[in-house]
Amino acid sequence: NAGVTQTPKFRILKIGQSMTLQCTQDMNHNYMYWYRQDPGMGLKLIYYSVGAGITDKGEVPNGYNVSRSTTEDFPLRLELAAPSQTSVYFCASSYSTTGTYTGELFFGEGSRLTVL
Amino acid sequence: AQSVTQLDSQVPVFEEAPVELRCNYSSSVSVYLFWYVQYPNQGLQLLLKYLSGSTLVKSINGFEAEFNKSQTSFHLRKPSVHISDTAEYFCAVKRGGGNKLTFGTGTQLKVEL
Numbered sequence: 687n688a689g690v691t692q693t694p695k696f697r698i699l700k701i702g703q704s705m706t707l708q709c710t711q712d713m714n715h716n717y718m719y720w721y722r723q724d725p726g727m728g729l730k731l732i733y734y735s736v737g738a739g740i741t742d743k744g745e746v747p748n749g750y751n752v753s754r755s756t757t758e759d760f761p762l763r764l765e766l767a768a769p770s771q772t773s774v775y776f777c778a779s780s781y782s783t784t785g786t787y788t789g790e791l792f793f794g795e796g797s798r799l800t801v802l
Numbered sequence: 803a804q805s806v807t808q809l810d811s812q813v814p815v816f817e818e819a820p821v822e823l824r825c826n827y828s829s830s831v832s833v834y835l836f837w838y839v840q841y842p843n844q845g846l847q848l849l850l851k852y853l854s855g856s857t858l859v860k861s862i863n864g865f866e867a868e869f870n871k872s873q874t875s876f877h878l879r880k881p882s883v884h885i886s887d888t889a890e891y892f893c894a895v896k897r898g899g900g901n902k903l904t905f906g907t908g909t910q911l912k913v914e915l
Contacts, residue, residue: 690845717901719902721905726811726907726908727907728808728892728905728906728907728908729846729892729905731902731903731904734901734902736901744902776845776846778845778846782901788851788853789834789836789848789851789853789896789903790848790851791838791846791848791903793845793846793847794845795843795844795845796843796844796845
């Protein structure tokens with residue numbers, strides 16, 4: 687059981703380039719999230735999805751896009767990379783229905799992105 | 803919108819000593835509270851949670867936290883720490899009825915011999 691898998695683990699981008707961070711989960715979770723983690727800042731929510739075909743913005747969505755065409759996959763797209771997007775990105779998933787919220791997010795191991 | 807404050811960015815402690823990591827939240831409605839732990843170069847893992855019921859919750863590795871509604875706190879404690887507890891600890895809150903967690907800025911616990 688792989689859980690939440692993120693690729694790539696490391697990437698260096700030049701300013702203005704674009705790329706997609708891949709995230710897939712095999713737990714049949716309906717909720718998926720993308721966070722970025724910066725030193726001393728904790729985790730900030732970029733985008734989240736409550737199910738296939740449904741996405742919504744988090745706290746810091748500017749410069750990013752997402753899609754959720756299947757339950758398993760939730761890719762994060764960076765358009766026109768900027769140095770401010772240098773960060774560690776975490777994908778997470780959880781399962782929740784009315785009356786069964788557990789609050790447990792399952793995280794991937796992270797993708798470290800550097801924009802130069 | 804709810805917020806979470808972890809006042810201590812770093813907490814150094816000697817092995818076998820007790821430790822308390824502080825967490826305060828701001829919300830005027832019912833909340834769910836969590837502590838997550840992040841070991842080096844890994845993602846976060848759930849340590850313990852308060853959803854309802856007993857205000858004292860415990861983890862399998864000896865940590866405990868108490869929900870204090872009047873002080874809007876959810877401090878994490880362990881009576882005797884081990885080297886393997888060295889990690890970063892994040893407090894998080896979810897508003898009842900919402901679907902997003904808000905994380906604090908984290909506390910780095912460093913256990914020394």
